[in-house]
Amino acid sequence: MPTKRARTAASPQAGSTGRRRPVLKFRVRVTDGEAIAVGPGKVDLLEAIALTGSITAAAKSLNMSYRRAWLLLDEMNRSMREPVVESAKGGSTGGGSLVTDAGHKVVALYRQIEHDAEAACQRDIRALMDMLAR
Amino acid sequence: MPTKRARTAASPQAGSTGRRRPVLKFRVRVTDGEAIAVGPGKVDLLEAIALTGSITAAAKSLNMSYRRAWLLLDEMNRSMREPVVESAKGGSTGGGSLVTDAGHKVVALYRQIEHDAEAACQRDIRALMDMLAR
Numbered sequence: 385m386p387t388k389r390a391r392t393a394a395s396p397q398a399g400s401t402g403r404r405r406p407v408l409k410f411r412v413r414v415t416d417g418e419a420i421a422v423g424p425g426k427v428d429l430l431e432a433i434a435l436t437g438s439i440t441a442a443a444k445s446l447n448m449s450y451r452r453a454w455l456l457l458d459e460m461n462r463s464m465r466e467p468v469v470e471s472a473k474g475g476s477t478g479g480g481s482l483v484t485d486a487g488h489k490v491v492a493l494y495r496q497i498e499h500d501a502e503a504a505c506q507r508d509i510r511a512l513m514d515m516l517a518r
Numbered sequence: 519m520p521t522k523r524a525r526t527a528a529s530p531q532a533g534s535t536g537r538r539r540p541v542l543k544f545r546v547r548v549t550d551g552e553a554i555a556v557g558p559g560k561v562d563l564l565e566a567i568a569l570t571g572s573i574t575a576a577a578k579s580l581n582m583s584y585r586r587a588w589l590l591l592d593e594m595n596r597s598m599r600e601p602v603v604e605s606a607k608g609g610s611t612g613g614g615s616l617v618t619d620a621g622h623k624v625v626a627l628y629r630q631i632e633h634d635a636e637a638a639c640q641r642d643i644r645a646l647m648d649m650l651a652r
Contacts, residue, residue, distance in 0.1 A: 406548055406550040406555060407548070407549050408546065408547070408548045409546070409547050409549065410545075410546055410635060411544070411546075412542065412543070413542070413543050413545065414541070414542045414646065414650070415541050415543065416540040416541075416650060421540060421650055422646065462651070463540075463650055463651060464649055464650060464651055465649055465650065465651050466649070489649065490649060493642050493645055493646045493649075496642050497639045497643060497646070500638050500639050501635035501636075503638070504634050504639075505630075505631045505634050505635055508631045508634065509631060511627055512548065512556065512627045513548065515598055515599055515600070515623065515627075516550060516555055516597055516598060516599065517596070517597060517598055
């Protein structure tokens, strides 16, 4: 699973003990038995396919192999009632790929959940962040 | 393009309960530069130390090596203003270990954030779960 890079120091001079900016991230995962039906890497991938119109280009933009991207999509398609990505005519090498309506809905719900979760916890998040060494 | 799996009987992994139950999980992480200051594994570990009174016993209860537990605690202690665990007299092999007030506060805030996040997103979580194949 590709991990989001943590935000780095505001300036290189900050050094290892300097003013790094701590970040709190919610990662939401829907597991179904052994399978991860929906997770951050899969949602990033769907967004990249919507943007680029192809699995190959999307995988490249995420520093992910085509094979890895394909496996993530396969796992997601198997887990959902409706497929989240469909290939246009010409197959995966020719006609590009489209995020389906169901795929767009997954992305929208996922991002909304991330957003609302953080919004709902602002006070406790601040209290936790205040406990960090600066 | 990955194809949707034909609906099949529950997999052997489902065991005697038949249908798998999809689960949505929030995982909250606080990163500080390269370090993970607070995350699910660390909070589980703090709870296990509070329960067992020792790093060794806590690590064992989580199927974690002592070394791994120690590294997680070290990373957390370095990231926080105050240490989250302290060794009682006799050191880590003799006197056991205590979760500090700061450590208990981290656990409480973390669990509260997880709980409130999920509570705030019930409707969208349900909508997302409804998209899963059953």
